[in-house]
Amino acid sequence: MSHSPFDTSKPLPVADGDSAEFWKALNEGVFLLQHCEDCGDVQYYQQAMCRICLSENVSRKPSSGKGVIYSYSVVHRAPGPAFKADVPYAVLLVQLDEGPKMISRLVESDLSLVDFDLPVEWVGVEVAEGVTLPCFRFAKS
Amino acid sequence: MKRSIRGQAAIIGVGMSQVGKVPGKSALYLAADATKKAIQNAGIDKSEIDGVLTGMAFSSPFHRFSIALSEYLNIQPRFSNTLQVSGATTAASVNIAAAAVMGGLADTVLIAGGDSLLTGMSPDMSLRSMSESRDQQYEMPFGIPVANTFAMTAARHMKEYGTTAEHLAQVAVCHRNHAIQTPGAQMKTPITVDDVLNSKMVTTPYHKLDCSLISDGGAALIVTSAERARELDVEPIYILGGGEYYSHEHIFLAPSIVDTGAAHSSQKAYEMAGITPSELDVAGIYDCFTGTVIMMLEDLGFCKKGEGGPFVADGNITHGGTLPINTHGGLLSYAHTGISGALLHFVEMVNQLRGECGDRQVPDAKLSMVHTLGAGFATQASTVLGTKETL
C-alpha cells in the first residue's frame, strides 16, 4: 500500500450490495472486474447483473491492472476544501486492457509527463482505515 | 401516423429576474420574480396556471421545488414535477409541458427556476454541490470536479481532431461580445483570446474564462395550447419539435466521449419539426464550457465532426455568420443560474423570434432551437421553436 496523497475528510466510497465484495477485495490488494459467464462482457462498474445481457451469471476475477490513459485532466482548482492540498493532480479516464474504462487518479508519477495512450498500472491507495482506491501510475515495464 | 407535439403548444410569456450578483434573495424569490414577469409578458392571470415544472435549486432546501414554488405563488397546480436530468432539465421541461398540454394534463404550464449560486452559498459549497452530482463510489473519491468530466471530453476532442486552446478561447470571446450587447449581463468587460489563455487554469484544458459563470437569478416561461395562445394579445412562439437522449450515467460508461447523444436528441427534434439544421436562423446552445459548444456545433449538425473549432474561428456563431448562437451571452458571459441557467437561452430565443432583441437582433429570425445538456454529456434535450410562419 502506498502512502496516501488524500486526507480523511474527503468523500469516501460507501459500498452497496453490488459493490461490497469489490471494495473489500481492494482493501486486500486485489482489483476485481466482473466477467459475464454468458456473453463474455467485462464490467468495472459493479452490478449484480451483466448490463449487456442482464444475466446474473457474473463472476469476479482479478484485473490485470493494466491499461492506457484514454483521457485526462489536470485539476488546478480543487472541487472543495478537501482536495485543496492535492492540487495539481491528474484525474484519469483509464482504458483497461480487459476493455472497460474507469475514472481514477495518477499517483507516484511525474505529472508533467501525463499524456494520452500512456501505459499505466494500478496501485492501491489507502485513503482511510480500511478504504482503498484503485489509482494508477505509469507502467514500470 | 407519427405522434408529434409539433405546433400543438406555444410559449406565450417569458420572464427573468435580475441576474448576476443578486444578494439577499432566495432561490424561490428569484424564480417567483421571473414568474411574475412571465405572467405579465403573457398577459394572463396567475389563476390560469394549472401546471408547474421546475428543476431543483442548489441553494434551496426544497426537494419538491416545483411544489414549494407553487405554494410561494399560491398556485394549486393539477400537473407538477421537479425534474432532474441536470442541465438537460430545461429543454426536457419544455418538451414535457407541450406534451402535457397536448395530452390534456394541463392547460397552461409554468416552467420556472432560480438559484442563488453566487451569493447564497460559498464558492466552495457550489463547486462541492455540483461535484457531488458525480458517483459517490467510482468518481467523487478521486477528486473529480464537475468541470473535469467535460474537460476530459474536450481534451480527447483536441487530440482526435486538432481542436486548439485558441479555438476554445474564441468561443469565450464570442460569448463575451454577445453579453456586452445585452442589458443586464453579468460580464461586460471585453476579453481577448490571450485573456482567456492567460486566465487561471481550472482543470486542463479549461482556464477560468473557458468555464461558465456562477450566478444568482431566475427565469420563467409560460406554455399553453396553440388555440389558447392565439386568443391572447401576444406573439406565440410555437414548440415545433422535441427530442431527448440519455446515453449513460457515469462518464466512464459513455459510449463515446467525443460523439455525444446530442446527435440523437436533436435529430429527433428536427424530424418532428420537419426541418434540417441548416434552416435554423439562431440557436441557444448549452455552453457550460467553451469546448462543449464546439462539440455541440458538430453533434447538432451545424458543421462536420471535428470541424467545430474552425467553424467558430471563421465567425460562424456570431452576427452575420452561418448561425448566431447564444446572442445574450450564454452561461459563459450572461449568467449561469444552475439548473435554470438554460431557461435564459429559451428567453433569448423567444425574444429573437419575436424580433425584440434590439441591437443584437438576428434579422428575420423565424426558426430556432435550444439544446440543453448535463452531467458530462449524459443527458441531452433539444427543442425546436418557431414563429407562426414556420407552422
Ligand SMILES: [Zn+2]
Ligand atoms: Zn452478459
